[in-house]
């Protein structure tokens with residue numbers, strides 16, 4: 001392991017996985033952490049999750065750190081097939097931060113919480129001297145309650161299952177990147193940040209047929225596929241021509257030499273479902289505001305590899321992100 | 331309200347109360363936040379709390395940010411008369427932070443969690459570029475389960491109730507201050523940071539007689555007395571000669587012109603108990619490792635004021651902290 005913590009240790013790829021396993025999982029040493037789920041499952045039916053948000057800039061096309069902080073935890077709390085109910089919100093604010101900006105952020109949080117039907121029930125406020133934090137960081141933790149018959153886990157995928165995604169890939173990552181680097185695109189790129197609890201609730205009507213739900217945030221769709229492959233001990237094959245991607249995001253990625261499968265998404269879910277229910281799951285997502293562009297993108301096999309059938313008819317290994325993309329993307 | 335967030339808005343006194351009420355409580359607008367409790371009470375018996383830790387220096391006499399991050403949330407999760415069970419731990423780490431220091435901090439967290447009998451079941455790891463965070467900040471959130479017959483709330487104090495404290499006042503605040511300012515004292519001052527769940531469990535054998543439990547962290551004992559006075563609509567009188575304070579802390583405070591009642595404590599609890607059970611509560615605390623120096627320090631009355639009977643036989647109002655003491659004390 002490195003001597004010093006590097007930016008890539010926070011990038012949601014292999015470097016972060018290594019740091020978590022070697023430093024944190026070892027010390028905290030319990031089955032919840034080793035399970036590497038989006039949320040821990042407690043008392044048999046309560047989900048608990050936490051995330052800190054250090055996005056830069058604070059305000060980006062399609063959202064801000066406040067909306068992101070609520071949606072990110074609402075989504076993680078939902079990903080075990082649960083209805084999110086309560087959030088905590090802890091703020092670390094730089095001395096001199098404009099109260100008007102704080103009010104805007106808090107307003108976004110309140111609106112997102114209202115849309116998601118969750119209550120922010122506890123909080124904390126720390127202020128540090130100028131220069132000790134870059135403007136403001138927010139942590140949110142969340143509690144959800146499992147839906148009847150939910151059995152959703154990263155280790156549930158089986159060969160033959162079908163893989164879907166709820167919409168276009170890479171929007172958030174590219175939106176923040178373009179805001180950060182002040183890139184101009186013909187069609188502006190907006191973050192997809194959104195609360196997915198409503199979409200998840202509908203999907204969960206399929207009960208146990210829903211095997212895996214994972215929001216592809218840092219490390220993107222590629223990292224999620226690798227996590228499913230690793231934790232379920234399976235292979236996954238995806239079809240390039242089936243991947244929903246906005247033209248603007250695709251061309252920006254080609255221009256910048258980035259694999260859109262590595263870009264963070266903040267309003268998407270990767271779904272692994274029993275083959276017989278795949279069409280039903282697709283239909284359910286397409287009928288929801290946040291699933292209009294849903295697609296079946298691949299299937300689970302026993303190859304232990306994550307591969308992609310390219311538009312040229314060849315098949316290759318999907319690169320797994322190491323965490324080298326832009327830091328502070330969420 | 332100010333145009334900009336000031337250090338005092340994070341000081342645990344009147345300025346922070348104002349910011350929380352005018353910016354956060356207004357927007358989040360629910361009874362949990364307005365209740366201003368140490369932890370929200372959910373589903374009738376589950377407590378949820380959150381705190382971020384920005385202490386400077388990271389390592390101080392008697393503890394470090396890791397032990398503090400676990401104990402602070404274990405204590406808040408206990409303060410509604412609950413047994414803490416599960417914690418989340420989210421790290422925001424500066425690029426270049428030494429992995430050895432991270433391992434030391436994580437080891438302290440694991441040890442404190444083990445002592446408190448809690449499991450750290452979910453986490454998050456963000457790394458930000460050099461200069462965007464001062465080394466490392468940690469957020470912990472915690473879940474507890476109420477003890478049988480617990481009815482502990484900041485609004486429960488009634489005239490005639492007795493006020494106790496579990497031990498010497500001001501240790502943590504002075505320990506961190508002395509480490510920060512590199513002050514030398516004849517006898518070194520150590521933080522009192524400790525998990526109080528065991529002490530609370532014993533106290534809760536008195537059931538409903540335990541009216542209020544509050545850990546006097548930022549803003550110290552003075553702030554807690556004011557919060558109880560405000561939320562219970564009562565007055566509180568304390569006796570100066572009964573206040574347990576280490577000589578070293580007392581003389582340091584006199585030297586620096588600080589009221590030790592404003593200093594943060596990270597291993598103490600202020601208890602309000604029915605008069606008839608005061609001696610029993612004192613006995614219970616004195617029999618516990620973290621309550622050896624417990625004392626009865628005052629009583630609740632209907633004056634709506636927080637006053638102190640001084641050693642000179644006079645009575646005066648206790649100054650309420652505005653949040654002006656050293657920032658980043660916890």
Ligand SMILES: Nc1ncnc2c1ncn2[C@@H]1O[C@H](COP(=O)(O)OP(=O)(O)OP(=O)(O)O)[C@@H](O)[C@H]1O
Pocket residue numbers: 089090091121122123124125342350354355358363365366367368369380381402406547548660
């Ligand atoms: N930004 C915030 N938004 C909503 N509620 C908040 C916020 N900050 C604090 N609160 C609430 O205000 C009350 C007091 O918070 P505070 O952080 O002072 O308590 P504490 O955690 O016990 O003290 P300390 O942080 O010094 O350990 C709690 O009920 C907390 O949930």
Ligand SMILES: Nc1ncnc2c1ncn2[C@@H]1O[C@H](COP(=O)(O)OP(=O)(O)OP(=O)(O)O)[C@@H](O)[C@H]1O
Pocket residue numbers: 012020024025028033035036037038039050051072076217218330419420421451452453454455
């Ligand atoms: N420092 C840590 N200590 C313990 N567990 C951690 C830590 N960081 C992450 N984890 C655990 O590792 C798993 C992956 O965490 P990660 O933060 O990548 O998930 P996520 O929150 O869904 O993604 P993102 O943070 O990009 O939104 C989760 O189970 C999380 O609880």
Ligand SMILES: [Mg+2]
Pocket residue numbers: 038076079214215216217
């Ligand atoms: Mg997730």
Ligand SMILES: [Mg+2]
Pocket residue numbers: 051072073076217
């Ligand atoms: Mg997340």
Ligand SMILES: [Mg+2]
Pocket residue numbers: 123124125380381382
């Ligand atoms: Mg707090």
Ligand SMILES: [Mg+2]
Pocket residue numbers: 368406409544545546547
């Ligand atoms: Mg407290």
Ligand SMILES: [Mg+2]
Pocket residue numbers: 381402403406547
């Ligand atoms: Mg606290």
Ligand SMILES: [Mg+2]
Pocket residue numbers: 050051052453454455
């Ligand atoms: Mg996370």
